Amino acid sequence: xxxxxxxxxxxxxxxxxxxxxxxxxxxxxxxxxxxxxxxxxxxxxxxxxxxxxxxxxxxxxxxxxxxxxxxxxxxxxxxxxxxxxxxxxxxxxxxxxxxxxxxxxxxxxxxxx
Amino acid sequence: xxxxxxxxxxxxxxxxxxxxxxxxxxxxxxxxxxxxxxxxxxxxxxxxxxxxxxxxxxxxxxxxxxxxxxxxxxxxxxxxxxxxxxxxxxxxxxxxxxxxxxxxxxxxxxxxxxxxxxxxxxxxxxxxxxxxxxxxxxxxxxxxxxxxxxxxxxxxxxxxxxxxxxxxxxxxxxxxxxxxxxxxxx
Numbered sequence: 184x185x186x187x188x189x190x191x192x193x194x195x196x197x198x199x200x201x202x203x204x205x206x207x208x209x210x211x212x213x214x215x216x217x218x219x220x221x222x223x224x225x226x227x228x229x230x231x232x233x234x235x236x237x238x239x240x241x242x243x244x245x246x247x248x249x250x251x252x253x254x255x256x257x258x259x260x261x262x263x264x265x266x267x268x269x270x271x272x273x274x275x276x277x278x279x280x281x282x283x284x285x286x287x288x289x290x291x292x293x294x295x296x
Numbered sequence: 297x298x299x300x301x302x303x304x305x306x307x308x309x310x311x312x313x314x315x316x317x318x319x320x321x322x323x324x325x326x327x328x329x330x331x332x333x334x335x336x337x338x339x340x341x342x343x344x345x346x347x348x349x350x351x352x353x354x355x356x357x358x359x360x361x362x363x364x365x366x367x368x369x370x371x372x373x374x375x376x377x378x379x380x381x382x383x384x385x386x387x388x389x390x391x392x393x394x395x396x397x398x399x400x401x402x403x404x405x406x407x408x409x410x411x412x413x414x415x416x417x418x419x420x421x422x423x424x425x426x427x428x429x430x431x432x433x434x435x436x437x438x439x440x441x442x443x444x445x446x447x448x449x450x451x452x453x454x455x456x457x458x459x460x461x462x463x464x465x466x467x468x469x470x471x472x473x474x475x476x477x478x479x480x481x482x
Contacts, residue, residue, distance in 0.1 A: 191356065191371065192356045192357065194431075196424075197424030199424050200440060200441055245440060245446050246371075247370065248371045
């Protein structure tokens with residue numbers, strides 16, 4: 184089970200108390216009526232779906248109920264940091280996460296019999 | 297038409313007549329209480345505290361008790377206030393003169409009191425919280441999850457907890473607590 188640090192409760196809580204809420208730092212266009220259909224589709228539907236470091240919104244729905252932002256490594260599933268909603272995109276502290284930590288099927292299960 | 301009394305609807309409380317527990321844990325249905333779900337901005341917390349007669353805690357996971365009322369911190373601007381006696385909570389909040397939202401949830405919630413040396417083991421059957429006294433001291437409270445339902449958990453003594461649960465989930469919560477109590481009693 185993952186432990187997720189809630190920046191409002193100021194402690195690690197079980198993932199069971201949280202919900203994922205999509206990609207973070209997507210700003211709504213200032214004048215949404217003025218943008219083209221392509222720009223709207225880009226804003227509304229298209230997400231980066233990055234492999235590796237990604238910024239997401241999470242909600243501590245069964246705790247304090249607050250939304251917050253998290254930087255997560257989608258390969259190792261590790262939460263690199265969490266911070267309060269409304270703050271600008273934060274730099275992730277240096278971690279050991281790199282290509283070497285990538286777990287592939289071949290690396291972990293490839294010779295399973 | 298003569299009123300026989302048989303046609304009059306009688307109000308039955310959630311969890312009325314249920315039994316549970318084991319040698320290690322006593323499960324008891326709490327008496328009806330007044331409750332409000334309170335939302336207040338930072339700057340108005342002191343006004344609401346004065347109006348309610350209990351200091352709204354501003355530190356995460358803490359509660360305060362005064363004048364028969366318990367205020368539980370649920371979020372940065374959200375509290376659950378429980379009054380064991382005659383409520384009057386919404387009126388008291390309204391008299392504060394400060395901007396707030398107070399919703400009466402007295403009948404939405406019911407409470408189960410879990411008490412005994414096996415209380416922690418019983419609740420941990422369905423709750424992922426660390427309930428050691430270091431992480432969850434007496435007076436600590438939080439909204440969390442218990443099996444499939446959301447609860448508000450308050451530690452009232454070293455081996456006693458109050459589990460606040462929505463009334464429609466109370467059968468499920470009591471059933472899981474009963475099973476946990478049996479397991480904790482072994």
